[in-house]
Amino acid sequence: MIRAFIFDFDGLILDTETPLIDAYGNVHAAHSVPFDRPLFLRSVGHADYAFDPWHGFSPHADRAALELERRTCKDALMLRLAILPGVVALLDAAREHDLRVGLASNSPHSWVDAHLTRLGLFERFDFVACREDVPSPKPEPDMYKLVLNRFGLRGLEAVAFEDSHTGSLAAKRAHLWTVAAPNESTAHHDFTHVDWLVASLAEVTFAELVRRFGQ
Numbered sequence: 001m002i003r004a005f006i007f008d009f010d011g012l013i014l015d016t017e018t019p020l021i022d023a024y025g026n027v028h029a030a031h032s033v034p035f036d037r038p039l040f041l042r043s044v045g046h047a048d049y050a051f052d053p054w055h056g057f058s059p060h061a062d063r064a065a066l067e068l069e070r071r072t073c074k075d076a077l078m079l080r081l082a083i084l085p086g087v088v089a090l091l092d093a094a095r096e097h098d099l100r101v102g103l104a105s106n107s108p109h110s111w112v113d114a115h116l117t118r119l120g121l122f123e124r125f126d127f128v129a130c131r132e133d134v135p136s137p138k139p140e141p142d143m144y145k146l147v148l149n150r151f152g153l154r155g156l157e158a159v160a161f162e163d164s165h166t167g168s169l170a171a172k173r174a175h176l177w178t179v180a181a182p183n184e185s186t187a188h189h190d191f192t193h194v195d196w197l198v199a200s201l202a203e204v205t206f207a208e209l210v211r212r213f214g215q
Helices: 017-030 037-043 063-078 087-096 109-118 142-151 165-173 206-213
Strands: 004-007 100-104 127-129 158-162 177-180
Touching: 004 087, 004 142, 017 037, 017 063, 087 100, 087 206, 100 142, 100 158, 100 165, 109 127, 127 142, 142 158, 142 165, 158 165, 165 177, 177 206
Parallel strands: 004 100, 004 158, 100 127, 158 177
Antiparallel strands: none
């Protein structure tokens, strides 16, 4: 029986990866330096992938100044972001069917809580787990296990919603049903281990979740 929904944050509730990449692209364009967006996209979500985002600039470029310019641009872009399609409908479905709602993010509370509050979503979550709350971040299952323990549930009583290989692997390691909705930044990730791969959370309904995972 499905008793809880547990959401990732970055790239799933809010497309925070695209402004990050766009900010790098905008700084490159401002300095008339070519930006290899496909290469940057391949670097997203892979901590062991060696990539220098400023490699196209002169070795003598002021990287501290470039970083400041990028952060200013990224912050402005972030404030324009809207909640991704399907998220609010799933939160509404959870409320309608008396499900617990959790969040499990590799980002810190200072980032996640602030955005959820700005978007008017913070109160929609019964429990928010972030990277400082567990010994090991995703892809380890610690964060999902923390949320499950807080709710007093087993893995197969909850559905995880993720957008990346790292996050979905963590959910599966904690034995949750896992739905993956990749975005531009994570479309190249491996999702062969998930239970349902969708183009957007807008495709996901409670009735279909029950059909696939049981009531």
